[in-house]
Amino acid sequence: MKVDFKSLQIGTMESEESYLSIKGRDSLLADAGGRFLSTLNIHLLAENTGNMLVLRVEIATTLALTCGRCLEEFEFPISAKLRVSAAESAEYEDSGEMILIEDGQAEIMPRIEEEIFSLIPLNPLCSEECRGLCPFCGANQNLTSCSCENNDIDPRWQKLKQLNTK
Numbered sequence: 001m002k003v004d005f006k007s008l009q010i011g012t013m014e015s016e017e018s019y020l021s022i023k024g025r026d027s028l029l030a031d032a033g034g035r036f037l038s039t040l041n042i043h044l045l046a047e048n049t050g051n052m053l054v055l056r057v058e059i060a061t062t063l064a065l066t067c068g069r070c071l072e073e074f075e076f077p078i079s080a081k082l083r084v085s086a087a088e089s090a091e092y093e094d095s096g097e098m099i100l101i102e103d104g105q106a107e108i109m110p111r112i113e114e115e116i117f118s119l120i121p122l123n124p125l126c127s128e129e130c131r132g133l134c135p136f137c138g139a140n141q142n143l144t145s146c147s148c149e150n151n152d153i154d155p156r157w158q159k160l161k162q163l164n165t166k
């Protein structure tokens, strides 16, 4: 998604505020087992500092992630602030810090998506206390207490135990 900065002429000291509400790209989250539950809200404050734009970006959305223990989906709200500078080719430095303004427009989504991606935990949990699935019957132990015996035995040992009693 490109943001249009044509109204902010480079070289003039102006600022411009905009609010965007867009649909997040689910393919961004597919590898992490997630999806966007709500729209991605972006508050953008662009300040013209003379030869470049400083963009203060606030993002807020809610994701659905899959718990690594009980495999249930849970809501994961995200809000973050980031700062990006943007410049036209004459002032542009390819340091990875800056984005390029072409024809008065700059592509800010890769930065925003990078930020969202960095906020997703490696092992998402619906709650720190999530009790996960029963290793014997697969029941979600947050919802039910199954009647499996030997719940305290590691399933790897369970196999050995069966061998010994044969």
Ligand SMILES: [Zn+2]
Pocket: 067, 068, 069, 070, 071, 072, 125, 126, 127, 130, 131, 132
């Ligand atoms: Zn869970």
Ligand SMILES: [Zn+2]
Pocket: 134, 135, 136, 137, 138, 139, 146, 147, 148
């Ligand atoms: Zn069970």
